[in-house]
Amino acid sequence: MVGITPLEAWIRRKAGIGPESTGEGFAQALAAYQLQSLNDTIAYARRNAPFYRRCLASLPEASLSTLADMARIPFTTAQDLSKNPSGFLAVSQDDIARIVTLRSSGSTGEAKRLFFTDQDLELTVDFFHHGMSTLVRSGQRVAVLLPGELPDSVGDLLVRGLGRMEVQAVAFGPVGDPGRTAEQIASFGAHCLVGIPTQLLAVARSPSGAAIGKGRIESVLLSTDYVPAAIARSLEEVWGCRVFTHYGTTETGLGGGVECAALDGYHLREADLYFEVVDDQTGQPCADGRLGEVVFTTLTRRGMPLIRYRTGDIARILPEACACGSALRRMERVRGRRNNAIHLGAGSDLTLAEMDEALFRLPDLLDYRVSISQGKGGRFRMVVEVQGTEGDGPSEPEVLRQLMEVEAIRAGIANGYLDISGLGVSTEGRWGTTGVAKRTIVTSDPMSLGHAG
Numbered sequence: 497m498v499g500i501t502p503l504e505a506w507i508r509r510k511a512g513i514g515p516e517s518t519g520e521g522f523a524q525a526l527a528a529y530q531l532q533s534l535n536d537t538i539a540y541a542r543r544n545a546p547f548y549r550r551c552l553a554s555l556p557e558a559s560l561s562t563l564a565d566m567a568r569i570p571f572t573t574a575q576d577l578s579k580n581p582s583g584f585l586a587v588s589q590d591d592i593a594r595i596v597t598l599r600s601s602g603s604t605g606e607a608k609r610l611f612f613t614d615q616d617l618e619l620t621v622d623f624f625h626h627g628m629s630t631l632v633r634s635g636q637r638v639a640v641l642l643p644g645e646l647p648d649s650v651g652d653l654l655v656r657g658l659g660r661m662e663v664q665a666v667a668f669g670p671v672g673d674p675g676r677t678a679e680q681i682a683s684f685g686a687h688c689l690v691g692i693p694t695q696l697l698a699v700a701r702s703p704s705g706a707a708i709g710k711g712r713i714e715s716v717l718l719s720t721d722y723v724p725a726a727i728a729r730s731l732e733e734v735w736g737c738r739v740f741t742h743y744g745t746t747e748t749g750l751g752g753g754v755e756c757a758a759l760d761g762y763h764l765r766e767a768d769l770y771f772e773v774v775d776d777q778t779g780q781p782c783a784d785g786r787l788g789e790v791v792f793t794t795l796t797r798r799g800m801p802l803i804r805y806r807t808g809d810i811a812r813i814l815p816e817a818c819a820c821g822s823a824l825r826r827m828e829r830v831r832g833r834r835n836n837a838i839h840l841g842a843g844s845d846l847t848l849a850e851m852d853e854a855l856f857r858l859p860d861l862l863d864y865r866v867s868i869s870q871g872k873g874g875r876f877r878m879v880v881e882v883q884g885t886e887g888d889g890p891s892e893p894e895v896l897r898q899l900m901e902v903e904a905i906r907a908g909i910a911n912g913y914l915d916i917s918g919l920g921v922s923t924e925g926r927w928g929t930t931g932v933a934k935r936t937i938v939t940s941d942p943m944s945l946g947h948a949g
């Protein structure tokens with residue numbers, strides 16, 4: 497028997513939905529709360545944020561009469577945000593407690609800036625408090641392997657949320673030296689770890705990480721846009737723990753949704769965020785069960801409301817009820833990023849997700865990079881660099897065998913439009929930590945491919 501997600505009771509309290517509303521009644525009550533909050537958000541943003549004053553000028557007051565009316569509201573894109581971040585500010589600069597600057601990897605474009613008031617940050621701490629009660633209980637210890645040095649950084653907010661349920665948490669920071677982090681985890685006596693998939697894999701695959709053995713770490717929470725299943729399985733095998741995934745970005749206010757004990761899709765933070773899935777080409781809403789791009793609207797943020805923000809993440813709403821028995825919707829684990837597929841011609845797309853699933857199955861592999869360029873005659877050249885465990889990485893034939901498991905690579909080579917022109921395995925040192933940046937396939941000539949992540 498799987499326990500019901502603690503997010504349900506929390507969302508009921510925030511949205512004012514009593515225990516008498518169950519099943520369809522709950523869904524209707526939540527929809528009514530969201531509709532009211534969306535109308536409030538649109539009115540607030542239009543009154544206070546220059547970008548929305550301009551972009552929503554022609555909408556009537558209380559513009560939505562049903563949630564389906566959201567389809568008429570224009571999207572907000574990452575480009576809108578990087579072009580003029582302060583155009584989204586809905587309060588005075590003096591009321592901003594924290595600014596997060598995001599530079600997208602490999603892009604020379606302007607950085608996105610996200611503004612949060614104290615009240616906005618409190619909403620995040622509250623979500624972390626209730627969301628983490630899925631994984632840990634009072635008296636336990638959590639090692640947070642995310643940036644936590646600065647006040648109001650993600651690690652700091654998480655530690656504060658956990659403190660409210662009498663869980664002792666320490667933000668050790670992103671993993672620089674996996675062996676040392678493993679020793680810190682062991683001496684702290686952590687029951688739960690929170691971190692980035694490739695970084696936790698490096699900890700688990702270090703000698704000190706493996707020495708922790710099974711049964712001491714009970715749960716791991718992986719937080720990023722895409723969690724390779726091959727990494728989750730490896731962590732389960734090494735530590736005998738349960739691996740949960742969290743979905744959230746800086747734009748969602750760091751928290752977005754978290755899996756319940758059924759480990760089958762995230763329950764979403766629906767009192768603070770309204771999620772939609774839309775066709776990534778046409779922008780039209782997708783029916784539940786259909787894959788599309790995740791779009792969200794903030795319902796409670798004051799500093800910087802976002803309306804129909806396109807995340808670029810590809811996922812779907814699961815149409816079936818969750819095994820935990822909650823009436824909350826579920827979003828399936830994110831499949832990858834829009835525009836992060838490389839078209840190798842002949843209808844064949846290569847995605848980072850497929851590469852991840854093939855390569856992370858190699859037991860001595862810690863991370864990899866792939867870059868693709870297009871030479872004369874349109875032929876694609878692929879260079880793969882693999883980071884192996886210290887002194888003992890996978891062999892080149894092993895890496896090659898896994899690469900050939902990827903359909904787009906196999907077809908590309910067979911049909912003569914792709915070469916693997918370089919393959920290197922490094923087992924010394926370690927690449928710098930990638931932090932929480934979204935991973936992408938690097939193309940040396942994005943223009944000719946048109947699809948660099």
Ligand SMILES: [Zn+2]
Binds near residue numbers: 818819820822
């Ligand atoms: Zn559930």
